[in-house]
Amino acid sequence: MTIGILKEPASETRVSLLPEAVATLTKKGITVLTEQGAGEKAYSQDEDYTNAGAQVKSRGEVIQQSDILLAIHPLQESISSKIIIGVYQPLFAPAVMQQWAQAGLTTFSLDMLPRTTRAQSMDVLSSQANIAGYKAVLLAANSYGRYFPMFMTAAGSIAPAKILILGAGVAGLQAVATARRLGAVVEVFDTRPAVKEEVMSLGAKFIEVEGAADASKAGGYAVEQTEEYKKKQEDRIAQSIAKADIVVTTAQIPGKKAPILISEAMLSSMRNGSVIIDLAAATGGNTPVTKNNETVQYKGVRIIGDSNLQAGMPSDASKLYGKNILNFLQLIISKEGAINLNWEDELVKGACITHDGQVVHERVKVSN
Incomplete structure (x- = not known):
């Protein structure tokens, strides 16, 4: 299984995972691809990612070769049949969510996680x-x-x-x-x-x-x-x-x-x-x-x-955000390193916006 880390828009200094977080994944046998320059504004160079076990590639290669894409902000490219994880404010962009559903994307927007005790370690809203x-x-x-x-x-x-x-x-x-x-x-x-x-x-x-x-x-x-x-x-x-x-x-x-x-x-x-x-x-x-x-x-x-x-505060903000991401990934990746979407888990279900060609989140459906 391959996870890709994408570079954020020019106005954003954070990155989804710092090299220290990447090392956690690569030690489990997960392949991690990082877009060139993804962590520069958070004071992490491509060499740091390579040393942590990631492969640094072009944006197109990361998108094409990854099963899961990590991007804090919505992607501008038209992509399909991927899992994407970020903070997408779907209640304000129901039309975009509909487009992503039609493209076959499985979208997890962590700002929609249920606010429960169990979700605290994944709560990107609070950490940021x-x-x-x-x-x-x-x-x-x-x-x-x-x-x-x-x-x-x-x-x-x-x-x-x-x-x-x-x-x-x-x-x-x-x-x-x-x-x-x-x-x-x-x-x-x-x-x-x-x-x-x-x-x-x-x-x-x-x-x-x-x-x-x-x-x-x-x-x-x-x-x-x-x-x-x-x-x-x-x-x-x-x-x-x-x-x-x-x-x-x-x-x-x-x-x-x-x-x-x-x-x-x-x-x-x-x-x-x-x-x-x-x-x-x-x-x-x-x-x-x-x-x-x-x-x-x-x-x-x-x-x-x-x-x-x-x-x-790009470095600390990315560190905390990355920890939230790692904790969420544990819910959708098996111990063997394979994708395992457990829809019985309230956190997995609660954060999912699009899946199987449809907008599946009830609140986003209503706002559509």
């Missing part, structure tokens, strides 16, 4: 969100024209930066921890009361708004709220955002546009020089003016839209 939350605060600190911590000097005192984090998922909690380490005063809003204890344990203040819809089964994502709750939420966020120097937003709803949590009126209430880091930019953003992969100036407020901040 952790990095994104960390980088979001560092990016904010670099973009903000003032100190984060309190400074008391002979020339006078500097008050600490006030940071508001919207969403206390994996990215949000890491943002809290990082901002606190840098000495900022942190407030956190989340529709899930259950995260209050985690937020407070990290030294941040939790903003409570009563009446939120139950999000316990949403896999860590936001859920649609009632209009009454949205109004109370808006009023409470408006109070905090007017005092905030930096805002980090992370709220997304699977398969839908990201909710607008920061209105233009709220933006207008922020002081000049304030910074917003919008991690939901790829799905529209949590402000009405967010643009993905761009920085927007709005009345003195800098809004940075970036849903791929994890790419700013």
Whole structure:
């Protein structure tokens, strides 16, 4: 059996497997092919892959000769009768999934894995969100024209930066921890009361708004709220955002546009020089003016839209992502090194989007 590692688009610095992960597969007798230059942006050279037991080949050769293709982002080529594994956001691209089904591809999109305890070791969303939350605060600190911590000097005192984090998922909690380490005063809003204890344990203040819809089964994502709750939420966020120097937003709803949590009126209430880091930019953003992969100036407020901040730490991000991939491969490869698609396994079934000429994932079928 042969596994192929493809080079990602120019804007992506990560790679599906680093050489250390490749060695794990080759020791089991699995043939690994790597596209030329696949790991360069993650500081892994072709020679490193060769030393780990992989064969470095052209993109065409890797695609043609591999049974399983690893590519974080959707492939641009028209290919057929392969297994592909990555993070494809199928709920936002049902037409593409239909095309892949017709081409005979078996597609596993790891962002669709059931959010269960057993799936944690394969949870690419969490492993990458952790990095994104960390980088979001560092990016904010670099973009903000003032100190984060309190400074008391002979020339006078500097008050600490006030940071508001919207969403206390994996990215949000890491943002809290990082901002606190840098000495900022942190407030956190989340529709899930259950995260209050985690937020407070990290030294941040939790903003409570009563009446939120139950999000316990949403896999860590936001859920649609009632209009009454949205109004109370808006009023409470408006109070905090007017005092905030930096805002980090992370709220997304699977398969839908990201909710607008920061209105233009709220933006207008922020002081000049304030910074917003919008991690939901790829799905529209949590402000009405967010643009993905761009920085927007709005009345003195800098809004940075970036849903791929994890790419700013390509080596560690690739290491964690690769570990997720290796753990998932154990579910679909037998001990003898052969492909074994066990459809009785809820994780295999839950991550599979297309198979046998059809879109097989129920949620993607609905969105099609």
